[in-house]
Amino acid sequence: MSPPSPPTIDAPADWEALPLEDFRLRVRTWIEAWCPDEVRYPAGRLRWAQSREWWSRLYRRGWIAPGWPREHGGMGLSPIRQIVMLEELERHGCGRMPDQGITQVGPILLRYGTEAQRSEYLPKTLSGEAIWCQGYSEPNAGSDLASLQTSARLQGDRFVVDGSKIWTTLAMDATHMYLLARTSRGARKQQGISFLLVDMSTPGITVRPIRNIAGDEEFCQVFFDSVEIPRGNLVGRIDEGWSIAKSLLGFERLGIGSPRRPRQAFARLEQVARARGLFGDPAFLDRYTELRMDLEDLSAAYEEFVDQVRRGEPLGADVSLLKIWGTELMQRISELALLAAEDHAALAGEVALEGSSVNVLAPFYSSRPGTIYGGSNEIQRNILATTVLGLPR
Ligand SMILES: Cc1cc2nc3c(=O)[nH]c(=O)nc-3n(C[C@H](O)[C@H](O)[C@H](O)COP(=O)(O)OP(=O)(O)OC[C@H]3O[C@@H](n4cnc5c(N)ncnc54)[C@H](O)[C@@H]3O)c2cc1C
The missing domain is CATH 1.20.140.10 (Butyryl-CoA Dehydrogenase, subunit A, domain 3)
Structure with missing residues (x-):
């Protein structure tokens, strides 16, 4: 049974100052008390509607972004404490939420984003107003991602995007996408790729869910037809998105x-x-x-x-x-x-x-x-x- 009322924000504690096993115990106790049953041991990926309440409880507790710095609303945890947090969530059977904004977009904006991008997107990502999906793979670019063909042509103060992305997890629930698109052709195919932030409600975007082997619609194909994206949504420098996209991979392999x-x-x-x-x-x-x-x-x-x-x-x-x-x-x-x-x-x-x-x-x-x-x-x-x-x- 879920508790009667959700927790509110704690006075910020210095989680790093607690001995590791005390930290683990506090995390475990809180998760056991507050994690709603609906998100435990799900048969497939949790949709946003199923996750919303659990997200909101973690957010109000100040625990939604364990790895982000505290000045940006995270817990400021060292990598080992982030692992402890993940282990405790898994131990309790908590399903994975649509968390790519927290695990991918936040760290990328903190490292490569502008001040305007950070103040626009980080608070919304924490609160769950902005739900992100990852637009990397294409029908002919998966393992060989650098072969991607979706184009973004710079016209004045806008990029015009054409092409399609596939296997985009939970794109139907996302309000935003972080997108890799080709802005030019360089000597190496890794050159000329840019990293863009896209509002999914922009005209010209069509999201078509794909049914998987279990009969669930967890991923989608996303089509872009002359989609106009403000130039200010470019992260890092034009044509240099490849190194941004590649910067977060090792930690993911430890989790998987x-x-x-x-x-x-x-x-x-x-x-x-x-x-x-x-x-x-x-x-x-x-x-x-x-x-x-x-x-x-x-x-x-x-x-x-x-x-x-x-x-x-x-x-x-x-x-x-x-x-x-x-x-x-x-x-x-x-x-x-x-x-x-x-x-x-x-x-x-x-x-x-x-x-x-x-x-x-x-x-x-x-x-x-x-x-x-x-x-x-x-x-x-x-x-x-x-x-x-x-x-x-
Ligand atoms: C559940 C799920 C969720 C996903 N979510 C997302 C998402 O949110 N966003 C996103 O952008 N993508 C997502 N993907 C896509 C995923 O990143 C790609 O499926 C993956 O990169 C493989 O690409 P591919 O499917 O095009 O297969 P291919 O690259 O075409 O590979 C086909 C087969 O050939 C093998 N192969 C390819 N190249 C080599 C090589 N050089 N040497 C040996 N073997 C090789 C592969 O291992 C594979 O067995 C998701 C995929 C799945 C299954």
């Missing part, structure tokens, strides 16, 4: 490689196995034990990277192994859960299984895209091969 989601899927596998009496079956136990050991190995590797962050060291290219391992393990766990559930696995939604109720298909569906987004696993393997192992390109 966290063992929390595979652990939740593993708990569901155990629930299915118990209900079907499979713990006496040697063939099942063999596969179960292998996955369990792989999960422990993933947790140990994750802790090594977290320790690196704790020591204040930057993450290297080897963090790619965590993304590969975590996402592929999640897939293997959810596949064994389907086999264990036998014909129940063909049923969508909650299934009654010998006295318990479990959604068998949800972890399977939600594990599929993990090997594609955030840089596909093949690309991560290329990074490990060339950058870490020094193999020839």
Whole structure:
């Protein structure tokens, strides 16, 4: 049951001054008290309408932007405390909200934006008035993002944008997009790309949702037909958007490689196995034990990277192994859960299984895209091969 009234803003506390385990405990206690049930263990991505109340509670508490500096409305947390916060949210099963404004746009504007852009967008992003989507991928530019063709021609004080973006997560809920568009052609295809902020209500923008394998509409194709964007919405210098877009990737791979989601899927596998009496079956136990050991190995590797962050060291290219391992393990766990559930696995939604109720298909569906987004696993393997192992390109 949700508490009767939402919390209000705390007197700002210096979170960095608390010992790490006290900080973790305070975060955990507050999340357990105030996180609404509707956002816990969602079957797919949370839409804005589902997230609004939880967002507003975190905002009023002053906790919506753990990594932003305090003078801009964030918590000013060090990377290790941001990880603790994320771990506690995952531990409680809190679904991911449409948070790209917090994780991507805010840090980008703080580093590359103008004063006018910061005062226009940062407060709205914190309060949830501005919900952002990421307009990078195109029908012919995904892994090879620098091949993007969407054009932005500068005409006087406006850019005129034409083209289309695809796989844009929750574009139908977004009020704004951060967009990569081609403003010129340079010697290298990474040159001539610019980073623009777009109001989604601008005339000429059409958003068409795409239905995924689970039957949900989580991403979209977005079309731009002579869309006029004020020149003041350019972030950084014209033609130099590539380095802005690439500046935030390492930390994302640590998050995607966290063992929390595979652990939740593993708990569901155990629930299915118990209900079907499979713990006496040697063939099942063999596969179960292998996955369990792989999960422990993933947790140990994750802790090594977290320790690196704790020591204040930057993450290297080897963090790619965590993304590969975590996402592929999640897939293997959810596949064994389907086999264990036998014909129940063909049923969508909650299934009654010998006295318990479990959604068998949800972890399977939600594990599929993990090997594609955030840089596909093949690309991560290329990074490990060339950058870490020094193999020839
Ligand atoms: C759930 C989900 C949400 C997403 N949300 C967004 C979003 O909000 N905004 C956004 O801009 N994009 C988003 N994306 C898109 C995502 O970034 C791309 O799907 C991803 O970059 C891969 O590009 P692609 O789909 O065009 O596949 P391609 O790049 O065409 O790749 C096809 C296959 O070829 C492999 N491959 C490609 N190049 C190489 C290579 N050099 N070596 C070896 N193998 C290679 C790939 O690994 C893949 O298996 C999302 C994707 C998913 C699945």
